[in-house]
Amino acid sequence: MAVKAMKYSRQRAAILSFLKTRKDHPTAEIVYSGLKEEFPNISLGTVYRNLNQLVEAGMIAKLQFGDLGIDHFDYDTASHQHFVCSECSAVIDLPMENVSQINEQAAKDFDGIITGHKLYFCGICRQCLDKGIPLKGTCEK
């Protein structure tokens, strides 16, 4: 089934350009708040619908972190890694060389087809370190 046509909508355009200005991988809720000034009546449902459409169109990426249980969205669809702070839940880009060779490594002893992987890193971000936050015991692996 082909992707259905996408008509222009001011809301969707605004969502996309809002995302473009942010490097902090906002949630739907944050996008919603950010658009409230321009669209006082916009609804959270509309934000979710548009975010999902943009994801399906490959124009943005949906980031899912089990630890957080909330979806985050990224204007940058190029392959890169993410870090999630165990203290403040900030999502930060991680400059890092490609790790796609782990797919082949995983496929070596597996009976089935491996098409991809999901990966993210956890720990404490600089901001929280500066506040003297001690290391929590989560996300060790």
Added chain:
Amino acid sequence: MAVKAMKYSRQRAAILSFLKTRKDHPTAEIVYSGLKEEFPNISLGTVYRNLNQLVEAGMIAKLQFGDLGIDHFDYDTASHQHFVCSECSAVIDLPMENVSQINEQAAKDFDGIITGHKLYFCGICRQCLDKGIPLKGTCEK
């Protein structure tokens, strides 16, 4: 704050031994169904509470896959990898050498402390391949 005392409970013991018999990483719902025969009145809340307690005690592991949105539980707490079938959602163990060196690799250019990572693989499992399921476009990375 120390971990509070755990009194024995028949339900918790049954949950743990149920999990011990399964290699398919069941969900809370499946554990619940599996115990219904022995405990006709057990409640899902009790299952969740006990699973979380066992996780905190380090006796089992909670597996979270963004794609699925449902927690799975694993009796095997030793570090190993998992594969999630994009077709049938089966969760399968992946025999694979250690990849913990990627933490150091990620830490190289990052200002903060990396304590761990979350990783899983996606694709199509043997069972679905045998049914002639075509590859879907999800989870490529």
Added chain:
DNA sequence: CTTTTTGCAAAACCTTTGCACAACC
């Protein structure tokens, strides 16, 4: 007897959806 656990039901949480109306082309 004190503390922890249970079952139940309600709530919390994030996300999706049905519908009537508006916007787009």
Added chain:
DNA sequence: GGTTGTGCAAAGGTTTTGCAAAAAG
């Protein structure tokens, strides 16, 4: 004019929680 998008509110699915009664130590 036909189709897609919006706003609203309601529902969905998973997990957590408050509470009185039961079990454990």
